[in-house]
Amino acid sequence: MQPSTGFVMPNSDSNVVTLNVGGQIFQTTKETLTLAGPSSFLSTIAHPAPSSSISSSNSDFDVPFIDRDPELFSIILSLIRTGNLPSKCKTFDLQDLIFESQFYGIEHLLINSLSNPSQFDPFDLERSLHLPLNGRDIPSAVSATPFGSVHVAHGNKITSFDWSLTKKTTILTQFTAIDSLLALSPETGAAGAIDFSGLQVLDLQKGIVRKILSWENATRSSSTVQALGLSNEYLFTSFESGRRNSNAIMVYDVLDDLRPVIEIARNEIYGAEFDASTIPATRLSWVSRYNLLMASGSHSGPTGVIGSIKLWDVKSGRLVWELKEKVDCFADVAASSSLSVLFKVGINSGEAYFLDLRNLGPESQWVCLGNSAKSMNAKKEGLGCKIECYGNNAFVSKGGSLELWSEVLFSLGWSGEDGLGGRVFKRNLMGRAKDLVDNRITNLSFGGNKMFVTRKEEQLVEVWQSSIRGLMIMGASWFYKTVRSESPLNE
């Protein structure tokens, strides 16, 4: 949306719309009111139907009258004009603004201005607030929506925070402990566990089960959920039979009430033969640029950790590419569609690796971004490391610290000195000294302009967001105690 500069020539006087809100006169243009969108009655004021009844007309001047607070309306009008909240809104409560924006039908503009993914700046993230979770369970899974609502599973409960992080609801589920959680919308989520049969689609506001999805396996035993993934069209679920001798990935249509579409990657394990490619997928992620599903799974045995990474064509159910990991197997893998790269953390070395998807072939190999000599390390430095991709960046947790990997793009004619196949990824440590916490990071999730982090032994969700303009913080700091100290100099 391109905000207008707002200057109007006098001959276009008919364009000016006058509104009386709570006794105060406001004037704006038809163009501005149209920016409110079709869901708002303000846009119908701009283009009145002959027998419009949304506003009781003042008989004297024919000025539409809206019986609402004029101070709040001046903020709503600024939001429509510029797409951003004016800084004078600091004196108001975000809840009042949300309520008022819902009345005018422009909540989407408010969400856009406060929780837009385009405002995400990885280098400017700081630990800005804590969302407390009630009870004694620590969070086991976190999943956020594109505009920053977040669902957190802790024990047998799921707590959902709305986009402004000012409201929450907690529901009880049938699981003993939830292992996989995926946000389908701000109100619904899919949840599964490795010790409980079936995938449950839950209404996270009302606390009711919408649907139970199960996998019909050969042994007719229960089907436990190992991993979940989502694309614009499909929900992917990695199931394993209760006897742990078969597994598969089920694909459901998100747009058609989760109708089963296809079963892929079915494995039946007979006898003692064991191969890396029969390990059930514990991580599923959609690579939208190539229309492929990445599935990875690993197994720790007496000879070390083995694992496999596969790329599936979902439409045909065909295996496109597979990499079996033997040396320095992944502790975690993530795919970045916008970078066309797979990232992993080696379990032995704890170092990050990347694999270019642009020229994928049977010989494609990992490129180590750190000390590759550590790959034969016996210490398993990478144990428990997490990796997630968001935007053009990869985020790696090592113990309690967070690394940010970003690509440096060179101008033509300069290939860099390192000669890493033309691609250069560089690391930065996130957080200032006061942001550093020792407790190991257990989950990372991204939504809107925020990053959500959970840690071992902490019954809360950390929110990292950008400090730009100081306005984004506002939403939550009104309600939660922030962890930002005013002057780091006086410590």
Add this chain to the structure above:
Amino acid sequence: METHQSSSTTDRIKLNVGGALFETTTKTLNSAGPDSLLSNLSSTRINFIDRDPDLFSAVLSLLRTHRLPSAALRRFSSYQLLHESRLYGVDSLLNSTPSLSTFDASLSSPLSPPSDPFICSLSFSSDRLLLAHNGLISSYHPLTLSLSSTTRTHLDDISSIRNVSNGLAAVGSDSSPGLHFYSTSPRKHAGSTLWVDPTDPRTNKARVTAIADDSEVGNSVFASFECWHGENAVLVVDKETMKVVSEIGRQTGNAAKSAAMRKLTWVPAVGLLVGSSVRSGTLGYSGYIRAWDPRAGSEEVWETSEPGGSGRSSRIGDTMADVDVDPDGLFIAKVGCRSGDLGVADLRNLGTDPWVYLEDPNPRLSGVGLNGRSVVLRCYRKHVFVGKGGGLEGWSRLKKEGEVEEGGENEWGLYRRNYVDKEEDEKRGAIRKIECGGNRLFVCRENVEGVEVWETSNSSGWKFPLDVKQLYSQDISALVDIP
């Protein structure tokens, strides 16, 4: 400000901003200069502006009184006020802070980037402040000091950064070869330059130790390159093509007097490039200062080196510990490593011994030597800031009676010395870098995250209580009717 009789009715202009009516004069609207949108309002006869009236009232106050009302500063963020006044084209009236002085500066809120917050190098120019921290470049707005972007470079540690025109930053690293140009918006690598001498491939690995830029007059960046075996030279690089134009002052680097330059300053008023190198070793400090006219060729115009050189007998053993050049005051300043005294040399009158040593009777500071503390020197608009260990002192010139601003001659006898900081500031750590610009002083300390911001302010820090509630609270009970 405006008197009633001066404005006839034709001069008066009515504006409707978002439904609120404002009345002002064309003279007020014109005071922002001919380029502003508001000064054109009377001629274009725009009478309705679809913007927020409260913000406009702050902009109009700025036009009327040439200052923003304090209430507006409290109510709106500086970012928003800047954005709105830029929209109306009156942002030239916003001046940040009073001019910086060494004897009246206080700490304001620090800048600290959220990732890798230890600052290695920084550069201020009229359009932005650049902070280099490890391999990142953060760009800040010069007035509001709000972060505008962070760019990741391929370097692991940037040791020199200079803002060059066209939105580019020139960076160099102690550990990686070449001079590199990065654009911060959009965030991308724009080009790189290596020192290529076909007869000596070792120059390809040369690193950059200092960068200067001649933004006012020319199109060049000057960078001091140093090979791993010590050989060094200053390369003149064209900003547009990012190609080397010429080479100045190549030397072997096998002695302190031929070591690579650690500081480079371009002085546009005299057309000189001044470079210096100061090292401390087992035998104490040693170094040199050299000046070139880059258009005349690669021969230096002037040179001095210490120990030896032009040193006078009374100053033996007091070699320079740091050097800086003031392009506004046209002088070179140095600090003696033993006495901590400030010596200055006029750039227009350099000779065999141009040094004048400043005397100051301030009893708090006189006779205090350096005692092994590190020294960082920085000149800014005829003021000299000296970081000694963690302490910060400064030299400023007394005003003479009847003197016009920006007087011509430097009269060194009128310079006085003061502590800028407080005793507790000194304890935060040794000062490593000082940068000045936009009437602010930026200080980086050893092992301290971020950068301190010092500015001169006219605010005493105390707010006069205007608490209406308090004034009327006693009377409220009388107003309420109790049946």
